[in-house]
Amino acid sequence: xxxxxxxxxxxxxxxxxxxxxxxxxxxxxxxxxxxxxxxxxxxxxxxxxxxxxxxxxxxxxxxxxxxxxxxxxxxxxxxxxxxxxxxxxxxxxxxxxxxxxxxxxxxxxxxxxxxxxxxxxxxxxxxxxxxxxxxxxxxxxxxxxxxxxxxxxxxxxxxxxxxxxxxxxxxxxxxxxxxxxxxxxxxxxxxxxxxxxxxxxxxxxxxxxxxxxxxxxxxxxxxxxxxxxxxxxxxxxxxxxxxxxxxxxxxxxxxxxxxxxxxxxxxxxxxxxxxxxxxxxxxxxxxxxxxxxxxxxxxxxxxxxxxxxxxxxxxxxxxxxxxxxxxxxxxxxxxxxxxxxxxxxxxxxxxxxxxxxxxxxxxxxxxxxxxxxxxxxxxxxxxxxxxxxxxxxxxxxxxxxxxxxxxxxxxxxxxxxxxxxxxxxxxxxxxxxxxxxxxxxxxxxxxxxxxxxxxxxxxxxxxxxxxxxxxxxxxxxxxxxxxxxxxxxxxxxxxxxxxxxxxxxxxxxxxxxxxxxxxxxxxxxxxxxxxxxxxxxxxxxxxxxxxxxxxxxxxxxxxxxxxxxxxxxxxxx
Numbered sequence: 071x072x073x074x075x076x077x078x079x080x081x082x083x084x085x086x087x088x089x090x091x092x093x094x095x096x097x098x099x100x101x102x103x104x105x106x107x108x109x110x111x112x113x114x115x116x117x118x119x120x121x122x123x124x125x126x127x128x129x130x131x132x133x134x135x136x137x138x139x140x141x142x143x144x145x146x147x148x149x150x151x152x153x154x155x156x157x158x159x160x161x162x163x164x165x166x167x168x169x170x171x172x173x174x175x176x177x178x179x180x181x182x183x184x185x186x187x188x189x190x191x192x193x194x195x196x197x198x199x200x201x202x203x204x205x206x207x208x209x210x211x212x213x214x215x216x217x218x219x220x221x222x223x224x225x226x227x228x229x230x231x232x233x234x235x236x237x238x239x240x241x242x243x244x245x246x247x248x249x250x251x252x253x254x255x256x257x258x259x260x261x262x263x264x265x266x267x268x269x270x271x272x273x274x275x276x277x278x279x280x281x282x283x284x285x286x287x288x289x290x291x292x293x294x295x296x297x298x299x300x301x302x303x304x305x306x307x308x309x310x311x312x313x314x315x316x317x318x319x320x321x322x323x324x325x326x327x328x329x330x331x332x333x334x335x336x337x338x339x340x341x342x343x344x345x346x347x348x349x350x351x352x353x354x355x356x357x358x359x360x361x362x363x364x365x366x367x368x369x370x371x372x373x374x375x376x377x378x379x380x381x382x383x384x385x386x387x388x389x390x391x392x393x394x395x396x397x398x399x400x401x402x403x404x405x406x407x408x409x410x411x412x413x414x415x416x417x418x419x420x421x422x423x424x425x426x427x428x429x430x431x432x433x434x435x436x437x438x439x440x441x442x443x444x445x446x447x448x449x450x451x452x453x454x455x456x457x458x459x460x461x462x463x464x465x466x467x468x469x470x471x472x473x474x475x476x477x478x479x480x481x482x483x484x485x486x487x488x489x490x491x492x493x494x495x496x497x498x499x500x501x502x503x504x505x506x507x508x509x510x511x512x513x514x515x516x517x518x519x520x521x522x523x524x525x526x527x528x529x530x531x532x533x534x535x536x537x538x539x540x541x542x543x544x545x546x547x548x549x550x551x552x553x554x555x556x557x558x559x560x561x562x563x564x565x566x567x568x569x570x571x572x573x574x575x576x577x578x579x580x581x582x583x584x585x586x587x588x589x590x591x592x593x594x595x596x597x598x599x600x601x602x603x604x605x606x607x608x609x610x611x612x613x614x615x616x617x618x619x620x621x622x623x624x625x626x627x628x629x630x631x632x633x634x635x636x637x638x639x640x641x642x643x
Contacts, residue, residue, distance in 0.1 A: 107132045107136060111340065115177055126158040126177075133178045144255055148248060151189065151221055154178070154222050174348075179293070180222060180225040181224055182280070184326040185295070186325070187204075187208070187221060194231075195229040195248050196230055196500070204324070209324055210352045213351055225280045228245060229241065231278045231297060233523070235516050237457075239515050242271075243275055243276055247513070253271045254271050255642055256285075256308070256605075257272055273591055275308065276307035277568075278304075280292070284339060285309060285638075292338050295335045298332065298571070302314055302571035304338065306583050306608065310338050310583075311340065311585070312583045313580070313623075315619055319619065322334070322363075323361045327480040327481055332578065336352075342582075346375035346627075349619070367616070382429075384632070385429035389560065389563070391432060392441065394437050396565050403446035405452065407452070411590075413590055417586065424632050433560065436554050436563065438549075438550055439553050440546070440549040440553075454468070455470050458518070459522060470539075471534055472539055474519065475534075564610065565611040566610060568611070570613050571611070579613065580622055582625075585609045588605035589605060591605060
């Protein structure tokens with residue numbers, strides 16, 4: 071009921087905004103030539119505004135109209151910026167005066183709703199934070215606004231970046247207590263299976279960062295956050311380009327955390343070009359004094375990643391194919407892990423052919439040492455993260471505590487920065503609040519991850535966390551990405567779908583996913599015989615070492631230009 075009420079409220083707000091557009095149409099000249107926002111790129115929008123074909127106000131109005139038309143079907147937004155049209159008018163005035171801030175001037179973008187905005191609520195999808203406006207902006211929000219971007223909406227997310235409810239009662243991706251379930255625009259239907267027909271989507275939307283609105287052309291691009299794959303997974307699921315940057319390339323200040331050891335913000339867009347533009351604006355050109363780790367990677371000149379958009383970027387590139395786990399099933403201590411379906415295998419063979427046709431040097435296989443080690447204690451894929459309710463203290467000897475420890479340490483520290491305006495002061499208080507408001511819908515899937523995080527002791531468990539972090543780095547970096555890149559002198563490794571996300575996230579390294587095709591959506595247990603499931607988007611990924619975003623963008627762009635496989639959702643004209 072709560073989500074229905076909020077959806078109705080959002081729809082009413084959008085309707086009023088659109089009414090304002092029409093009622094105020096005499097305030098700005100109407101476009102003489104229609105401009106179609108569907109699949110329009112950021113350069114397309116900029117060119118249209120520069121030529122006078124459309125104003126930023128009209129561009130925002132077109133996107134708001136599209137939201138009003140399809141939001142009921144997709145549930146992509148948590149909130150809409152009520153000042154978006156006024157902000158667009160101000161930016162139009164700047165353009166008329168000869169001041170264009172850059173490629174994002176007057177462009178609508180959305181932010182995941184765990185990223186601070188002081189002109190729109192920031193809720194994390196939590197009922198406890200309903201209507202909450204933080205006392206300061208995220209650094210990346212300020213950078214985007216300074217670049218001329220208009221934050222048109224806050225995008226839906228899995229509640230507090232999917233670190234609320236884990237196994238045995240796992241929260242579905244893109245569910246939160248405020249707005250319910252987001253639905254995939256490539257099949258916007260509910261799961262019909264008896265065991266899972268609680269309203270969740272039939273086709274996954276990916277991790278905690280929704281790409282729904284970007285895929286549906288509600289806005290030009292959105293910013294997601296990624297702790298263990300929540301940029302890459304939803305980008306893959308919504309046929310988007312997603313960039314998870316090196317840790318702290320983009321400031322983490324003003325983002326509700328899971329763990330600062332792995333949290334990272336990055337762009338999700340329909341093209342590599344748009345993602346590159348977004349990344350440069352988000353990063354800024356100077357280190358953030360509130361996040362000193364932003365000094366780790368050098369920014370490109372003028373923060374411009376578009377200089378690396380080279381259609382010939384794959385010529386001579388050395389690309390590794392890590393067969394074990396990513397492409398083929400491996401046996402680790404009697405446990406079968408990884409592998410692809412026949413359909414996925416065929417698609418990846420086609421993708422490798424694209425690389426070869428563009429002049430890349432393919433090293434196949436290029437195995438990752440920590441993926442083929444027969445010792446389960448030394449194999450990356452059997453060294454798990456403690457993220458399930460069954461991995462509480464005393465039952466966590468064979469998993470890394472880094473996520474649950476970091477949540478206790480960093481979430482409480484973040485709450486302290488909110489001062490007296492914070493709805494709760496500690497993770498403990500949030501857990502208690504949720505229990506008190508269970509009947510209001512605060513915890514449909516319980517809160518097992520909050521529970522196992524809150525039992526951690528920041529001081530007493532410090533050494534355990536450091537030990538596990540060292541093992542994470544050993545398996546993901548030293549005997550992982552860095553080992554295979556160095557042994558075969560690779561520019562990148564090439565992985566299917568969103569599968570490369572976990573390794574890159576644990577290593578704190580960059581990863582880019584690019585749309586490539588579709589595969590069958592065949593869950594287990596299967597759908598009813600009379601449910602005609604639509605195909606699921608499926609992309610490819612490039613992973614590199616720390617600070618290698620420029621080279622990865624070059625490779626991803628060349629692949630995208632050679633393949634051009636993204637298609638818009640077919641039922642959203």
